[in-house]
Amino acid sequence: MYNCQPLLDRLTHVLVKTGAIEEFSMKETPLEKIKFCLEKEVIYDTDIKINLRTEIQDLLNALYEKCGDHGKSQDFALQAKNKGSKAYLKKKDAEALNNFTECLSLAPTESTILPLAYANRSAVLFQMGRYEEALQDMNRAEENGYPAALQHKLLTRRCHCYLILGKEDEAKASFDICKKHSRVIPPESKEKYEKAVADLEQKMMDNTLIRKVTNCQDVLHDPSIIKGESSVVKYMTSAFELRVNDKYGRHIVASDDVSKGSVVFMEKPYAAILLPEYHNSHCHTCFTPATNPVPCKDCRDVIFCKEECRDLGQKWHQYECGILHILSSVGIAHLAVRFCDITPKLWSIDTMVTESFILMFVSGITSKHSVFSNEKNRILFCRDEVIEGRVAGVGKNGVYNGTDWAEGYRAVYHLMPHFNKCLPEDQLQYCLAAILLTNAVYDKTDFRKHSEDVMKNDRLEIAEFASAIMRHIAQLVSNAHAVTQIMASSCGDFESCCLELRECLRVTKLRYGSESIELAHELLKFSDVLTLASVSND
Template identity: 25%
Template sequence: MGLQTLQGICAKASRFYSNSELDEGGIDEIYQVLEVAGLLPEVLPLVRKSDVAAEKLRVAGNRAFVESKNDINALQLYTKAICIALPDAKEIAMAYANRSAVTFALREYRNSINDIERALAGQYPKHLRCKLVERRGRCYLELKKYHRAFSDFSAVKNLVEECGDDEEIKRSKIARLEELIEKCCGMKDATEAPLTSCPSTTHPPSPYIECASNAVEIAYSDQMGRHVVSSVDILPGDVLAVEKPFASILLPPNYSLYCEHCKRRCHSALPCVQCTEIVFCDENCRQKSWSMYHSVECNAIPSLIAIGCDKMEFLALRTLLVASRKGHSFKELINRYPMLAECCPNPRMRGFVGGKYLSSDYSSTHYLENHRNIRDSKDIFRRSVTAVCLLHILKIATDFFENCNLSSESEALGYQAAGKLMLTYLMSVPCNAHEIAEMRLTIASKGKVASESVEIGGAIYPFHSLINHSCDPNVVRHAFNGDTVVLTAIQLIRKGEQIFDNYGYHHAVHDLATRQEHLWSQYYFSCSCPACEEDWPLYRDLPEGPPQLTNLDVAAAIDEKSRQFTEMLATITKNQSSEEDFVLLKEYLLLLHCNVKRPWKEYNKCQEAIKQHLSLRANCFVYYG
């Protein structure tokens, strides 16, 4: 047995593959074959917390911050030092203090205060505490919390007056502090700015879809399967659904910058009490994560990372842990769902509970499409090998099966059932998972702005998974406050028309052949949207100039809106659009949709401007480079 990757294990296991269909005992048989062949993955122990390792990371963070001027790299190194440091010791307090300097430089004053208070509550050296208290005062000053700033500056001044420093140094420090105190005198504290919240749906809530408005319905047809249609006319900019995931994960490279539970970016994160990988935005998320999945997953993370697990494997395992309550409800889970399949002959109603479609209930996730009936046996074999590797790590590294409370007679059947569930998830996740993304803006010293959308994780959204694909979608998704997804219309959608998302292959970015190839290989369908049927060109080749109007009476109105749109583009490209701009964009897009023959480049430009406006209000990080 050696340290092997999933890819390598699957490649070596392929020599045992036969063309016969895998029977119901497939997971058990594959486990035995991999065990005999020495192909089961090595299970690694947790990395032990160590102040020696923490100090090395903290010193590296100092170099990145002071010498290289790389704030984000320094931030990650300090966070890794916090993760690996022993709790309640001097080293973790030093790392908190050092990280507070980075967040102060990033103008993230609340984050800086969080870390300063943790350092002061811990074993931070007494002779250095004045510096931290002054930094906290400066944070409060920037936040216009003048009373607290005054208190901190006054406390530091008193300590300086009592210390044994050289008189000239002491006078200099006192003068600086008196200047700061003067800035606080007579000033009124600012009102606390409200936290950014998710948008709410434009229309009243649906009577049966937990996360959606009554502007949409779940429908079914033999050709389309389950899908979502409009029940009213929907306008551009209307918010149709706001959905929390059933399960969500971070990609491992993002572990040190985002909360493992809510997926918010967090620069003053708390470490896991046990492992050295995961962080949380606050104690509430740390406790929720521990109770829902992390107390089991924690011990498996080193092995999962070592074999190269990615979004699909992590999501499959997380889904099992959440659905089974870390194994405590595993027996109920495996006993319940075979019966549900038999008692729900209406395909539209699969996943419903008491007449409602609930994203928070496992039923909606269990019945998502996995295309098992049309997958070839090689594909199923490869995914079965992956399921066995996850099962092995779960057995050896965690207490999941202890939580299941299986009898000795049913233990083998329990292993097989867990493997089968993970195989099911490994087939359904690629067809249904959505990315969790963040817009990153870098603002250079001369005001130049660079932006990119970055995938930070993945999630299962049971309602959004029902929405079919178009290469010219009429809705767009954005993640808010971490892993909450918001669905917004970017076209006029008439009553009775289908809602169409985009599965990553857009007519303006990918040519027809590429779109069709990828959609079939991952989702098992051929797209027949207008962009495919008419083979619309890529963005660079879209028609420009005067549009083809379907109603000549609106020519003057379109010319005027086009002029306003062109003037507005400069603002949008600098990522500074206002709510007034957004209203104009929605009005212009509606006018174009009703009166211009597509494709036309300015229509796409207007859609992209709306998407950019929404991105800046969703998960977004601004870095001043």
């Protein structure tokens, strides 16, 4: 695990000791502070010149040398495959499963090892009684070019799986394919194969294998928001109102009594990331445990629970692939990058939103009247949009955090960063982290190529994008939430889910599938002002 914090701490110490932190504090806007960090050189201890940008780049260059350790490797994939084969022969199924999964993450996309590893993992899964997953891996092996000379191994195994699962129609169709394949079986495998087919035929006649396998996984009932959804704040109960005053700023007030345990908010996060300790165990798109994962096609660091999640995740992973070890090294700042990673998709020709527009939006360099529209005359927003008569974050349609992407980002952007209330040392660290991450994304991904309108001045461009990341870092310090896992009881009822509450105020935040939901933790009465509790569950 890499850690960039020592460099950030050292540079902060240097600016404090040299007094340059005072000059930094005098800069008024986040963009000015970013530019200061990009250009500043100080003399430390009378004769040591320290250039902040050079120091950051030197660390990045060292981390770039490690990028090869996070890419694909034919040799390492073969080693993992051989370990898996040995473990399988020794009946060490769990060990073999891990080895073959590791092999899949390491194997290059066009490697001949890839289909063999899927086939081998299917054999382990079959041995472990995980027949549905075994079928998945057999299909994956074939899709990735499994050798025709070995096809017979998959055919009989697939037929066995269908029989055990009680899928009689599929079993019969699969058995017919097995019989036809006897004509093309290699001579050295023919006798063994025909015996296996005859054995299958006998079992089908005797019905000795056919049995229904039920899914014993608990299923949670879909929760619903009490009293319906608010017409003003998307994903919030209509029993609450959004208000603004000098004491609380933007806040939520109960306009009706709400009983304990009621679902009062339910929404998907605008962006989310896995903590590093779960990178190899959970899907990077839907965050469920990846029991039978598929790997990223280009790096070894990321897994997905299924191909659909891999395809969905590509919209952001294409800008993180191969540098996850760098992004993860700065903690929550990785999530700030993810905000921007999912935005370039919105900067395409389809939506007529350009990079320069979004950068102007987030870095505050537009005029008050700068607006853009697409061919459908849909007005897009900018940072300094006139919001008189509207609460910050509320769109022109009067809805806060609407389903439209622009409405969603408007709500995210107007979360309070509290940047000016931070200590100068903290502000400096946010700036340095943002510059580091911006350079990594620009240097090692196609982020810039996929933007429609790239500014000419490289330094200015980096400063603008870094200021966007920095704003999100500051927002996340006070707005990010760690998810809480729901443990369902045997009856599977949502109401009986068990939570260990470490902190409890008025509203409890937790995760339900891919949704984030919030429950009233105590009786809320009319005019009560709400507070949120972040809850952990170990």
